[in-house]
Amino acid sequence: MVKVDAHQHFWQLERGDYGWLNADQGEIFRDFLPPDILSLLQQGGVDKTILVQAAPTIAETEFLLELAEQHDFIAGVVGWVDMTAPSATTDIKRLATNPWLKSIRPMIQNIDDDRWMLKPELAPAFESLLEQQLCFDALVLPQHLKNLLTLAKRYPQLPIVIDHGAKPEIRNAIFHDWAKDIAAFAGQTNNSCKLSGLLTEAGDDISFEAIRPYMQHLLDNFGPQRLLWGSDWPVLNLASDYLQWLTYSEQFLSPLSKSKKTQIFGGNAINFYKL
Numbered sequence: 001m002v003k004v005d006a007h008q009h010f011w012q013l014e015r016g017d018y019g020w021l022n023a024d025q026g027e028i029f030r031d032f033l034p035p036d037i038l039s040l041l042q043q044g045g046v047d048k049t050i051l052v053q054a055a056p057t058i059a060e061t062e063f064l065l066e067l068a069e070q071h072d073f074i075a076g077v078v079g080w081v082d083m084t085a086p087s088a089t090t091d092i093k094r095l096a097t098n099p100w101l102k103s104i105r106p107m108i109q110n111i112d113d114d115r116w117m118l119k120p121e122l123a124p125a126f127e128s129l130l131e132q133q134l135c136f137d138a139l140v141l142p143q144h145l146k147n148l149l150t151l152a153k154r155y156p157q158l159p160i161v162i163d164h165g166a167k168p169e170i171r172n173a174i175f176h177d178w179a180k181d182i183a184a185f186a187g188q189t190n191n192s193c194k195l196s197g198l199l200t201e202a203g204d205d206i207s208f209e210a211i212r213p214y215m216q217h218l219l220d221n222f223g224p225q226r227l228l229w230g231s232d233w234p235v236l237n238l239a240s241d242y243l244q245w246l247t248y249s250e251q252f253l254s255p256l257s258k259s260k261k262t263q264i265f266g267g268n269a270i271n272f273y274k275l
Helices: 023-028 034-044 058-070 088-095 120-131 142-154 176-188 208-222 242-253 258-272
Strands: 004-008 048-052 074-079 101-104 135-138 160-162 192-195 227-229
Touching: 004 227, 004 258, 034 242, 048 058, 058 074, 058 088, 088 120, 120 135, 142 160, 142 176, 176 208, 192 208, 192 258, 208 227, 208 242, 227 258, 242 258
Parallel strands: 004 048, 048 074, 074 101, 101 135, 135 160, 160 192, 192 227
Antiparallel strands: none
C-alpha cells in the first residue's frame, strides 16, 4: 500500500505573503519546511504528500513547485491563482506546464461573499482548469456547500475535492445542516472529500468520540472510494499532532477491508490528483 497524505503545508515566514499567519497562531508561527516533516512521515509510514498552498499569491505556488522538484516525497502541489484576474487563464496555462501542479485552491473561506465561486467572471478560469486537466480544491465552510453544489453541477467534468469536510463546527456540536448539505453534495455529484482538518475544528474536546460522528457521516456519504486522508499538518499542531490524527484515522477505519483502507489512505489521492 502506498500511503499518501493528501493535504499538508510548508511555509517560510520571511516570504511575507501569509496574511493569516501571525503571532496569534502560536505554535505554528514559524517556518515549516521539508526537514520538519520527514520523521513524522517515516513514523507514520507515509510515502508521499500533496503540498497545498497557504498564501494567495502565485509566488508562493512557484515556491511550492520548487520544493516539489527538490523532494521526492512531494507527489503534487495544490496552488493558487487569482481566478477573477484578466490574466487567470494565462496564469493557469503557464503553471500547468509544471508537472507537479495538480489543482488550484482559492481561499474561499476567507472571502466575504458566500456566492463568490458562482460569479460569471470566474468562468474562464474554471474552463481553463478543465482544459489543463487540473482539479479544484474547495476550501469551504458549511455555509458554502449549497453554492459548491451549484458550481459542481455547472462544471460536471471538473474534479472537485472538499477540503477538511467543509470544516463543520464540531466545537459547537453543530451537525444537522452541515450533514444535510454534505449528503446533498455527495449524493448529487461524483466529487470527493478530504478526511482532514477535523481536530482543528473540535475546540477543547479533541477526543475520538467528539469527532467520530463527523468522520462517520463523511464515510457514509462519500464512501471509501471518494474519501482522501490528509493531515493538514502543521495547522493540525494547533489542536493535536500528526501521529495522534493518524492513530484516530486508523482506529476509525479499522472495520473496513484492507482494500478500502488502501483507497482512503492513498489510492483515492493517486487517482484524484493523477499522481
